[in-house]
Amino acid sequence: MVMSILNNISSLNAQRSLYNSGRDLQNTMGQLSSGTRIVRASDDAAGLAISEKLRAEIRGINQATRNTQDAVSMIQTAEGAMEEIHAMLQRMRELAVQASNDTLELNDRAFINDELGQLAEQINDIGDRTEFNGKTLLAGALSSQLSTASEVVPGSIIHTSDGTAVTNVDVSGVNNAATAPMTLTLTGDTTSNTLTLTDAVNGITQNLSIAAINANSSSTLDFSVLGVKITIASNVGSTSTEIIQGFTQATNNEIVIAGAQTAGTGTMEFMTGPDEGDTMNVSFRNVKIETTNNGGATEMAALHARLSEFTNAINANAGTDQLAAENLIGELDDAIAYISEHRAELGAFQNRMEYTINNLQQTSNNLVASESRIRDVDVAQASADLAKSTVLQQAAVSVLAQANQQPQLALKLLG
Template identity: 40%
Template sequence: MIINHNIAALNTYRQLSANNISSQKSLEKLSSGLRINRAGDDAAGLAISEKMRGQIRGLAMASKNAQDGISLIQTAEGALNETHSILQRMRELAVQSASDTNTATDRAEIQKEVDQLAQELARIGNTTEFNTQKLLNGTFTGTFQIGANENQNLSLQVNDMRGFALGVVGSVNYTVTATVNLSTNTTQDIADGTYTVKKNDSTGKYELINSSGQAVATSTDGKTYTAVTPGDDTFTFNDAVISGTVTIATDSGTTTATGTAAVTNSGLEAGIYTYNVTSGELKDSSGQVIATSLDDKTFIDAAGKTLFTLGAAVTADTTFEVKGVDVSNQQAANSAVTTINKAIETVSAERSKLGAYQNRLEHTINNLGTSAENLTAAESRIRDVDMAKEMMEFTKMNILQQAATAMLAQANQLPQAVLQLLR
């Protein structure tokens, strides 16, 4: 019999310590609800679970991205709904103006509304935004991340839906002045006054019509006007004057003709802004520089696009105006109907495209939800604890712990038997 080493007690203590550790692990799992609380619980399972968690959270964020994408599309499509309404009204006005039951005064009033509608198209296109990003001015090209992994995305480009892109804005107009050439005589063949510019459909020439409805001068190109027979006086504008009015006035012995010239518009929106040229810079009413020119004739924007070119350089501050599609006469209004039809079709195509993207994203959201649900279930089977099974294990460890404690007490009593030998 020995007393220095109580082997039975040591063995019992070792078993008790192991039971304590197992009980603590079971308590941790039962309190957290997780089978894997640290890498030591299941190293491979932890790695697989964390990978799945990355996928699950990525899928959840991708679903949110898709929902945000739908919100962006709905914002753009909602604005285009009003664009459609504006174009339908413009078409209605064009049809009205195409009838010669309207006088020139009537058409002038119709043109005013068309101009305002064209301005509103520009305003909608320039101000429609989602999260500060402009949607309808042709600059939006976006990529939506709709998956949990790299390159799982969807690209969307929204086309320019403003008036110029739709073809429903007019020319660039500005005031031009020409000196009348009295030719070989000193008699002024065209009297001072204001004349209406009108195109004669039968001759194809532009005419200056007086208050009596008579043509006092004609032009084949809208630039050089010559007094009708027997007159021979002429005056030449730098750019064509083919609509509106021309005023002829004599001041200090010099006779001048003033009219509104129209040059081809290659990029300016209808007069939501009044454009001004000063020292080679084209500015809007807010003072923002829209384009610049090296020769005061050709104006180019920051992207290198030519907006318009004048017949001659402007030598002083000049105001330019852009109106809506021309409905000022029967021929122009008749042509405008087809132009506006094309614009309506363009907007319809863009809205259809946006609607298709929205439907696609809705299916994407459904798929992402299903994938996230299935991955969550798989991750749960790896990471979560089976409460019933673990409770059974904890109960077993608890009983063994109590038994080991009792046996340790018994083992500690064994060395006392040596005292009997010492009596």
Template identity: 30%
Template sequence: MAMVINTNMASMNAVRMLDRTSGEQSTSMERLTSGLRINSAADDAAGLAVATGMTTQIRGTEQAIRNANDSIGMLQTLDGATDEVVNMLQRMRELTVQSMTGTYNNDNRAQMQSEVNQLQREVVRISDTTKFNGMNIMNASSFSGGVLSAGQISAGTIASVINASTSNAFRAHVGWEEGHDNRIGIPLLDFGTLHTLDSATVRLMSGNPTSVTFASAVGFASAALSAIDADLASLSTMRANWGAIQNRLDYTVSNLQNVNENINASKSRIMDADFAKESANLARTQVLQQAGMSMLSQANQQSQQVLSLLQ
């Protein structure tokens, strides 16, 4: 090999290898500092694109989980209020049965009617004031669609609300994408339409107590009893469906959590730095850098040897 001064190939090679080592060292330090394998698109363009899509799905599923849990909270609020309405209807039915026996006079029935009136007013008050996040869930004032009246309740009408895609019904969005398949319709009931609230139907006394015969009083009570039983049956049907939807939403949350967990794991395999690997690589590059600096110094000293030929 010729001995030259102008072009120090050994030094140039040492500089090139040092640059490569310094780049690898910087990359390892960046990954160890951030905890990420991909810190810019240049690190892994395809991997970053995949991870970005996964981030979209992860954040979407997290919000969908909150949506489903909020809907469960709404149903629990609605069911709790409905339970109190059922208790009042049971009390009204109890009073109705009590009034049908001959041991009570019409004045007693008028007193029973007074309690029935108060219970009817309380059912109306509860239906008008029970809200979830400011929205009324016991009448049609907040949701114009999917709110059934007491006379509309059937398996078919409830199913049509649950599966509705265009009606202005209450719908829980439980997916990370748009589309009908990601929504669950929840049927509501307009409690103001309960037959029990009709004073002409549910009454134990009417007019002057002295002019009402026992047979008439029994007739009033019988009609009231039929209306109350119909409302109790309607409320039982609605509560059964609300409970079924709550259970469905529980499974929905579980599935979303499972999807979210696995997508996070997949994203981690793409984005997160392997600290054991990067620590080992950092130690390797540090040793190589020290060795490279030493070799560069040796390469620069080689040109000095040419001077000995000139002496």
């Protein structure tokens, strides 16, 4: 070995070894202190990218699990309310059977009718008040319909939705007289001259520009793709200017929405997966005892009619109250079957949701295990590496101290 004063190669080699062992020791201590093998992207760039995708999937699945659990809670809320409705319908049927017996007098049936009325009101009250997070579930409020202008009253608000926002169509006045104006205000973007209808089920849209209507004529906005037509008609001779300014001299001006969806049920969509399109839909029916004009079910509307018939027979004292009570039994059977069918639908959907939750939880566990294998540190291996790096560092320090003494030997040759 050449003895040199200017360049101490042994010292340089020892310094490089000390640097490497110190770097390895620092990395190993970082892994052990954080519990992860990838402390920074440079530790494993590919592994970091894969694990981050897995983390996104895991967090999405965990949130989907919570969403599904909320859906189960909503279904349980509705089903619990319908359980009470079932009990009341059963009691109403019991009363109807009792009222059908000819051993009773008119006054006896009048007392029975009072209880039937109270039970019917309570069923309607449950339909109106059963809510989950502010959403009414059993009153048909999740969907609504306006068939003709005759059903529109001043102050009505038509709600339309495109899946992301709700637009209110405020009907501030409707009158069929020739001297009264009709004002239809669209609440939304005032700078737009286009009316858009969206099919909430299929997501299909059509845009039509709104133009002026000539005198003595009508104009139709034909949304044929959506199966909806809006007709604006002017049936009284008047000037075009007057029609444009608000149909001030026209009569029977109307907006007719044809082919709209009925309001007997409302459909809700639940996000039950981590990706777009991972959804489930469930329908909640209207359980109120009311006429179909208000969006009620035909079974409950028929029950409403029979109850009214029974009440009228008692009030008229025409001797038909026993027959009216007997007719009521069949409608109550239909109403009970209607509620039973809906409870069965919700029960089946709840079971499906429970299986979905189990699957999501299992999938999340598997993904967490996959992500763990990529990112988590092997403590046993890291501990061995720590001991190795510590020994190498100590050895490098000792060798460096000896290497730095070698130039001193050259002084002895000069002495």
